[in-house]
Amino acid sequence: MSHKSMPPEYYQLLEDIQAVDFVLVELTLYLDTHPNDYEAIQQFNYYAKQSKMLKKEYEKRYGPLRQYGASYSGYPWSWDDTPWPWQV
Template identity: 55%
Template structure:
């Protein structure tokens, strides 16, 4: 497996942290569907997550597979380490 640099790990950690907030807000909104502030915060974090993932993929290649991420040429999904291996 290739070594990863500090930026790789930092960016991946930030993606995980932002996605955790999204999951928690999603659970909260399931029981509080009219909380406008929570919905705004959820949308803000979704936008941040999308941008972080776009930045990550531009530098390191696909973060996910099965139609969620574009792949450059050549096919990059086979290149380890995969995010869950770090």
């Protein structure tokens, strides 16, 4: 399947999202065993906010990122636009 080429900013934004979400996964695992670590909770909340902001920016520029109601769709329905994030 062929898809349109994307600007370098597209790939950088996806990389930033992946990096922040990786930090969130690691902090989640840590907090599962250290639930009273106040600093870790603060870090988790900071990165959760960063993740939301980056995903909002991605969707504003490039369309929906998440399915099943986690992202809104523009008109017309844009889920068939490629490349999809998991294809790059």
